Amino acid sequence: MFRFIVRRLLQMVLTFFGATFLVYALMFAVQDDPIQALVGERPITDSQRAALTERYHLNDSFFQQYWYYVKGLLTGDLGTSLTGRKIADMLADAWPVTLRLTLIAIVIAATIAIVAGVISAIRRGSIFDNATLFVTLIVLAMPIVVLAPLAQLIFGIKLGWFPPTAGKDANLYELLLPAAVLASLVVATELRVTRASVAENLRADYVRTARAKGLRRGRVIGVHVLRNSLIPVITLIGVDIGALMSGAIVTEKVFNIPGVGFNLFRGIRTEDGPLVVGFVSVLVIVFLVLNLIVDLLYAVLDPRIRYE
Amino acid sequence: MSDMNALTAESPVLQPAPPGGAGKSRSLAADAWHDLRRSKIFWAALVLIVIVLLMAAWPSLFTSADPHDCVLSRKHAGASGSAIFGYDFQGCDVYAKTVYGARYSIVVGVFSTLIAGLIGLAVGLSAGYFGGWLDALLSRFVDVMLGVPFLLAAIVLGKRLASNPENSNGVLAVTLTLGILGWTTAARVMRSSVITAKNQDYVAAARMLGAGSGRLIFRHILPNSIAPYVVVLTILLGINIASEATLSFLGVGLRGDAVSWGISISEATGYVRVAPGPLIWPSVFLAATVLAFIMLGDAVRDAFDPKLR
Amino acid sequence: MTGVTDIQAQIDPLPGLDPRAALLQVDDLHVEFRTRDGVAKAVNGAGFHLAAGETLALLGESGCGKSVTAQAIMGILDTPPAHITGGQILYRGVDLLRVSEEDRRKVRANRIAMIFQDALSALNPVYTVGFQLAELYRKHRGMSRKDAKKRAIEALDQVRIPAARERINDYPHQFSGGMRQRVMIAMALALDPEVLIADEPTTALDVTVQAQIMGLLAELQHQRNMGLILITHDMGVVADVADRISVMYAGKVVEEAPVYDIYARPAHPYTKALLESIPRLDLKGQQLNVIRGLPPALTDIPRGCAFHPRCGYAREICRMDQEPPAYQIAPHRIARCHFIREVLGV
Numbered sequence: 014m015f016r017f018i019v020r021r022l023l024q025m026v027l028t029f030f031g032a033t034f035l036v037y038a039l040m041f042a043v044q045d046d047p048i049q050a051l052v053g054e055r056p057i058t059d060s061q062r063a064a065l066t067e068r069y070h071l072n073d074s075f076f077q078q079y080w081y082y083v084k085g086l087l088t089g090d091l092g093t094s095l096t097g098r099k100i101a102d103m104l105a106d107a108w109p110v111t112l113r114l115t116l117i118a119i120v121i122a123a124t125i126a127i128v129a130g131v132i133s134a135i136r137r138g139s140i141f142d143n144a145t146l147f148v149t150l151i152v153l154a155m156p157i158v159v160l161a162p163l164a165q166l167i168f169g170i171k172l173g174w175f176p177p178t179a180g181k182d183a184n185l186y187e188l189l190l191p192a193a194v195l196a197s198l199v200v201a202t203e204l205r206v207t208r209a210s211v212a213e214n215l216r217a218d219y220v221r222t223a224r225a226k227g228l229r230r231g232r233v234i235g236v237h238v239l240r241n242s243l244i245p246v247i248t249l250i251g252v253d254i255g256a257l258m259s260g261a262i263v264t265e266k267v268f269n270i271p272g273v274g275f276n277l278f279r280g281i282r283t284e285d286g287p288l289v290v291g292f293v294s295v296l297v298i299v300f301l302v303l304n305l306i307v308d309l310l311y312a313v314l315d316p317r318i319r320y321e
Numbered sequence: 322m323s324d325m326n327a328l329t330a331e332s333p334v335l336q337p338a339p340p341g342g343a344g345k346s347r348s349l350a351a352d353a354w355h356d357l358r359r360s361k362i363f364w365a366a367l368v369l370i371v372i373v374l375l376m377a378a379w380p381s382l383f384t385s386a387d388p389h390d391c392v393l394s395r396k397h398a399g400a401s402g403s404a405i406f407g408y409d410f411q412g413c414d415v416y417a418k419t420v421y422g423a424r425y426s427i428v429v430g431v432f433s434t435l436i437a438g439l440i441g442l443a444v445g446l447s448a449g450y451f452g453g454w455l456d457a458l459l460s461r462f463v464d465v466m467l468g469v470p471f472l473l474a475a476i477v478l479g480k481r482l483a484s485n486p487e488n489s490n491g492v493l494a495v496t497l498t499l500g501i502l503g504w505t506t507a508a509r510v511m512r513s514s515v516i517t518a519k520n521q522d523y524v525a526a527a528r529m530l531g532a533g534s535g536r537l538i539f540r541h542i543l544p545n546s547i548a549p550y551v552v553v554l555t556i557l558l559g560i561n562i563a564s565e566a567t568l569s570f571l572g573v574g575l576r577g578d579a580v581s582w583g584i585s586i587s588e589a590t591g592y593v594r595v596a597p598g599p600l601i602w603p604s605v606f607l608a609a610t611v612l613a614f615i616m617l618g619d620a621v622r623d624a625f626d627p628k629l630r
Numbered sequence: 631m632t633g634v635t636d637i638q639a640q641i642d643p644l645p646g647l648d649p650r651a652a653l654l655q656v657d658d659l660h661v662e663f664r665t666r667d668g669v670a671k672a673v674n675g676a677g678f679h680l681a682a683g684e685t686l687a688l689l690g691e692s693g694c695g696k697s698v699t700a701q702a703i704m705g706i707l708d709t710p711p712a713h714i715t716g717g718q719i720l721y722r723g724v725d726l727l728r729v730s731e732e733d734r735r736k737v738r739a740n741r742i743a744m745i746f747q748d749a750l751s752a753l754n755p756v757y758t759v760g761f762q763l764a765e766l767y768r769k770h771r772g773m774s775r776k777d778a779k780k781r782a783i784e785a786l787d788q789v790r791i792p793a794a795r796e797r798i799n800d801y802p803h804q805f806s807g808g809m810r811q812r813v814m815i816a817m818a819l820a821l822d823p824e825v826l827i828a829d830e831p832t833t834a835l836d837v838t839v840q841a842q843i844m845g846l847l848a849e850l851q852h853q854r855n856m857g858l859i860l861i862t863h864d865m866g867v868v869a870d871v872a873d874r875i876s877v878m879y880a881g882k883v884v885e886e887a888p889v890y891d892i893y894a895r896p897a898h899p900y901t902k903a904l905l906e907s908i909p910r911l912d913l914k915g916q917q918l919n920v921i922r923g924l925p926p927a928l929t930d931i932p933r934g935c936a937f938h939p940r941c942g943y944a945r946e947i948c949r950m951d952q953e954p955p956a957y958q959i960a961p962h963r964i965a966r967c968h969f970i971r972e973v974l975g976v
Contacts, residue, residue, distance in 0.1 A: 032465055154563075154612035158583060158587070158607075219751065219754040240756050255473075289477065296470070297468065315756060317801070317803055
């Protein structure tokens with residue numbers, strides 16, 4: 014277990030530098046005028062230009078620039094948005110509501126995926142199974158830009174079941190609709206993986222043994238099959254966090270939730286380059302850390318990894 | 322179907338029977354085509370795709386109106402004449418805009434998928450075939466790419482490419498963004514199927530008979546690893562169309578005078594309370610197009626790999 | 631042995647159970663698999679009996695229906711695709727095919743237990759062997775976790791796993807192949823069953839370990855006076871431990887005899903061919919006899935005697951619709967062949 018953690022941590026450090034370098038390179042490498050990339054067509058004053066040049070060390074070499082950027086990230090200094098606010102402060106403000114939104118989404122997605130996935134796998138070929146597969150196909154094909162506004166229109170405005178927008182201090186009920194939209198981004202894949210995994214495990218030899226042991230069907234599935242089947246699903250949830258982050262940008266914009274995604278959207282729209290780079294970098298780090306946690310969870314669930 | 326799986330896995334009783342059932346042995350591709358022909362999902366996807374392709378190639382077949390012919394006095398006017406979906410907030414014909422929106426979706430989708438497919442093929446094939454340090458390096462690089470959530474990377478790259486003034490409508494920028502960032506899955510799938518194919522006995526035999534790398538790759542390995550790759554690309558095409566719409570919605574995709582479902586949806590979200598039509602129609606067309614490609618990929622994969630059903 | 635019976639009487643009274651009736655008797659069992667590609671007839675009228683303390687070997691090539699028969703006795707076939715279409719399985723006078731699913735479940739592990747071929751895949755990879763053993767005591771005997779664990783350690787001790795107290799917390803992949811099979815045996819014997827079915831218990835093991843495991847099985851069987859059904863395709867294993875042999879072909883028992891008789895004078899051409907295909911030291915240098923052709927596809931079993939396409943004795947009558955009846959040769963010997971006399975050489 015210890016060796017696994019150490020190896021995984023080393024990997025993560027490597028990926029951290031790789032990923033942040035990637036983000037930085039995507040924005041600044043081989044650029045005639047990095048300032049223009051940052052601010053787009055937004056007019057800026059000479060003093061702003063000078064401040065940006067200093068902030069991003071644009072007069073230094075590219076690798077030095079990158080080094081200052083990573084140093085900033087690690088010390089929590091994310092710089093200043095073009096609006097003049099500190100990016101770290103904006104992030105601190107926006108963070109809680111996004112966290113709540115994503116957590117609700119994960120719970121919704123995982124519950125539906127695991128319950129329906131297990132039932133589907135047990136009753137393969139049944140009406141329930143075929144209907145579930147069909148619905149997941151539709152959900153899978155729904156881009157978030159379609160789903161979020163349509164859900165708001167149908168359930169928020171036309172039917173009025175949920176408030177069509179949610180504020181900074183939104184409660185669970187207000188966040189339910191946007192969270193469900195967000196959950197739909199990942200629920201289809203999670204469900205399909207659960208179904209495939211349970212179906213595969215149901216055919217495993219150890220299930221035959223469990224039945225030969227005279228265990229009840231509920232225990233065979235709930236204890237023996239489920240634990241094995243959840244291993245790939247857990248890994249998937251790690252990857253899904255990335256999709257949820259991306260989805261949150263559109264969802265928060267549509268439902269007017271002043272979270273991280275909403276700020277990022279506004280940053281893109283107002284050509285606020287420093288804000289975009291800062292927020293994206295932090296999200297990448299959060300993504301990496303969460304994936305590390307998921308991987309450790311994976312090791313807890315699967316002893317074969319633990320004792321490698 | 323499930324019966325068959327349970328049987329082969331559960332008990333050895335069918336082992337003596339020849340593969341492919343009652344004595345008929347077909348090639349994998351022929352078998353897949355046989356399954357595919359009977360798949361309703363496959364045909365539904367195909368019909369949808371043909372319609373969208375026609376729309377993209379000859380939009381005038383579907384509407385005589387000009388999507389750029391906007392008259393503010395018609396703002397949010399209801400359906401009239403050929404404008405069966407009414408008018409949007411600028412007084413443009415929603416139906417015409419929706420029909421013309423197919424073009425950029427398809428163009429961006431197809432070309433970005435081609436770029437991603439080529440990069441994925443090159444990376445996956447070389448990593449899988451040559452192995453060793455090259456594989457380690459490329460796999461690490463893919464890991465790093467996967468360390469950045471796709472849309473976040475696309476926002477940064479899209480923003481940067483879009484800031485180039487030569488890109489008036491953003492088509493090139495979006496295509497490049499999606500192509501450069503979207504190849505990882507294709508590469509991974511290609512790599513793993515190349516490794517599987519490489520380790521087959523017949524490939525080892527061909528190698529021992531003195532076949533060179535080129536011959537091994539093109540005659541023996543590629544034909545046996547191309548199916549999952551094609552499936553991934555088909556689905557990627559659908560995903561790229563969705564991503565284009567998302568990026569356009571966010572403002573780092575298509576811009577200016579480009580007619581795009583993503584832009585239409587973005588514009589319409591501000592007016593859903595007064596006029597839901599301009600939101601609904603591009604949404605429906607976009608979802609149907611994405612669905613068609615994902616359905617196609619799904620059907621093809623099922624046909625090639627009945628195990629997954 | 632009285633202790634065992636007492637516990638079983640307490641735990642799960644099975645309606646109609648007659649302790650004086652024969653331990654296990656299978657009559658005319660039919661199992662088929664219904665698939666998209668047709669119906670595979672895996673078992674076609676198999677029948678045999680087993681007494682307490684006795685070892686019966688079910689012998690045959692893969693696909694002859696021996697494992698399916700075993701799983702039918704255990705009641706762990708997947709339906710669909712498997713369907714038991716006829717016959718009866720009498721355990722102490724109770725037809726297991728007619729009892730409720732709940733009663734059937736209680737028979738498993740308590741009265742009839744099974745050992746599988748590959749212990750690595752047959753044990754759940756994500757639970758410790760202690761958990762998997764203790765589970766039996768907890769679910770069938772209602773013991774507390776603590777007591778169940780104590781019993782699990784004892785069970786591992788009995789199959790001579792060194793340092794059982796520590797190893798109880800290990801996962802299956804941490805054991806060697808032989809030790810894993812011992813765990814499997816400990817699990818099967820945990821609740822003192824009267825019948826043990828061992829499905830190729832040593833096929834996946836090294837030769838030296840094979841002998842140890844077979845020795846352990848035989849020893850435990852004698853201690854407990856269990857009936858043992860040993861499923862195998864290996865005639866060498868059979869000779870050492872079995873009392874009687876049932877040779878199966880295409881889902882049917884084609885010959886049944888005490889082990890000595892079979893080796894000395896096989897009565898069915900298939901048995902004879904099997905024996906002749908064993909490499910022997912005294913015949914070194916001579917060509918080994920192999921059985922021509924392949925076992926039949928179960929979707930398309932030949933009419934008449936199923937073995938006739940591969941049989942050197944086959945004549946017109948073997949290809950007729952009527953399959954050969956079971957001829958009684960001696961008090962405990964039967965064979966299904968029209969030409970027993972010729973095969974026996976009398």
